[in-house]
Amino acid sequence: MTIRLRLTLLYSTILGFALLVFGIALYFFLQFYIFNDLKKSLRNQTDLIQKNVAYQLELSPNGWNLFIRLDDFDTVGSGIFMQITNITSGYKTKSSNLWNVDLPFSTEDLQKKKEGFYSSVSIHNSPFLIYNHPLILNGKLVGVLQAAYNVGVIRNFLSSLQWILCMLSVFVVLLAMFMGWLFSKRALKPMYFLINATKNIKNSEDFSTRINYKGPQDEIGLLSETMNSMLQRIDSIYGELEQSSATQRKFVADASHELRTPLTTINGNAEFLIKLMKSLHEKLCDLPEREEIEISLEALNDITDESRRMGRLVNDLLSLARADGGLQINKEVYELQPIVETVVRKSEFIPKTVDWTVENIESLLGVYILAYRDYMQQLLFIFIDNAFKFTYQGYVKMEFERNGNRIGLIIKDTGIGMDSDELIHIFDRFYRADSSRGKTPGTGLGLSIAKWILDEHDGTVEVTSYKGRGSVFKIWLPIYIETSIKKPRHSGRE
Known part of the structure; x- marks a missing residue:
């Protein structure tokens, strides 16, 4: 949920709650005020009429009767309904607006309360508010004076008011949400500016760029200054690291370049001494010096092997130093099959103890790639040599596969394989799996160089390996152009 949406919902919720409280307070205030005023009016009217009530005791054939007489009994103009009931005789005196309608009352309530009280009743489906005032003569209840008001109009008004308040609150909240959504975008516009500026800096990787914020020095202004x-x-x-990295790359490149000359000299002299010692060894057949010459030959062979290994290491370091220095490869369009055939032919001279086969090389006919020829040969040779190093029995196989506008060069072996936790590190510099340390020669830089060459050619590699069951390297290269002319070539076991 975005800040914009959260702010809109927060303010809308606060406004909705405020309108709810205001609506409830207004509704109950009006209800209390109107009914309280109405009750006062009924009571005042009852007190006024009560002053004009006269009591008369008369003798009739049935005995003594109490007559209750009321002077000036006109309440039609006020809209109040009046009724006097003689409890002793049951005779009722009504205002003219009551017609034949009787106002109900409870004698039991009158006798209990002995004072005026209010009651709400429904007469002919119309709500009435009645004030009941007992008439007491000599401490005895003789009648009841009632004043009533039809509150149907007031009930309808309050019901309409309740509906209007609800609908108005919903409308105001929705309007506030819409306006809040619009204005929050405007309020958060500086924030979006900071986000876009930060994204541009990240994409350009130019950390010398600064955020040009010209707004007020509020929270956004402080944030821009902090950023x-x-x-x-x-x-x-970053500048310090780049300078340090450049110095390191220069040192590695210079050191590698300087080491090549003495290593070449050492290797050449060692080979010359080996030839010389072999010649003396053949001449001195049974002399005591023959054993010393054999020891010297072993030492010279060790020197030669180590100098060659150091030479390969120096060459690999030099290649990586050039790669780190941003070496740009000048690529041209080459047909892929001659490059692969050259690598396959050179692979015959690699020391190996397993079968080496190449299948369906004819699928490369007419396939052209944009590449640097020497680096592409080095790439394939690294993967093939790596397969031979870690395969002690079985086979190493190279085959080819098409997938859309990409060509796949697949190298399979039945070697020692790797665990899944080792696969993620095989292209790291100087990394060698624990199972291969000390058993196979190498510096751990070959696959790193191959990965760099592959990246420079916009290629990818997929690796599948299982411990003790071998590995599969799928090298995918983009096809630059493909011709439809197919020339027959010899293929099969190399």
Whole structure:
């Protein structure tokens, strides 16, 4: 959920809650005020009429009767319904607006309360508010004076008010959400500016660029200043690291270049001494000096082997130093099959104890790639040589596969294989699996160089390996152009 949406929902919720509280308070205030005022009006009208009530005791054939007489009993103009009930005789006196409707009352409630009280009743499906005032004569309940008001209109008004408040609150909240959504975008515009500026710096990888914020020095302004300070620090550190890395690359390149000459001299002189010692060894057949010459030959062979190994290491370091220095490979369009055939032919001279086969090389006919020929041969030779090093029995096989506009060069072996946790490190510099340390010659730089060459040619590699069951390297290269002319070539076991 974005900050913009969260702010909109937060403010809308606060506004909705405020409107809910305001609506409830307004509704109950109006209800209380209107009904309280109405009750006062009914009570005042009852007190006014009660002053005009006269009691008269008369003798009739059935005995003494109490007559309750009311003077000036006109309440039609006020909209109040009046009724006087003589409890002793059951006779009722009503205002003219009551017609034939009787206002109900409870004698039991009158006798209990002995004072006026209110009651709400429904008469002919219309709600009425009635004030009941007991008439007491000599401490005895003789009648009841009632004043009533039809509150149907008020109930309808309050019900309409409740509906209007609900609908108005919903409308206001929705309007506030819409306006908040629009204005929050405007309020967060500086934040979006910072985000886009940061993305541009990240994509360009130019940490010398600064965020050009021209707004007020609020929270966004402080954030932009902090980010600029951080970028300045990163740029400074990055410059120091780049300078250190450049110095290191220059040192490796210079050291590798300088070491090549003495290593070549050592190797040449050692080989010359080996030839000389072999000649003396043949001449001195049974002399005591023959054993010393054999020991010298072994030492010279060790010197030669180590100098060659150091020479390969220096060449690999020089290649990696050039790669780290941003060496740009000048690529041209080459047909892939002659490059592969050259590598296959040279692979015959690699020391090996397993079968070496090449299959379906004819699928490379007419396939052209954009490449540097020497580096491409070095790439394939590294993978093939690596397969021979770690395969002690079985076979090493090379085959080819098409997948859309890519050509795959697949190298399979039945060697020692690797675990899944080792696969993620095989292209790291100087990395060698524990199972191969000390058993096979190498510096751990070959696959790193191959990965760099592959990256420079926009290629990829897929590795599948199982411990003790061998490995499969799939090298995928983009096809630059493909011709439809197919020339027959010899293929098969190389």
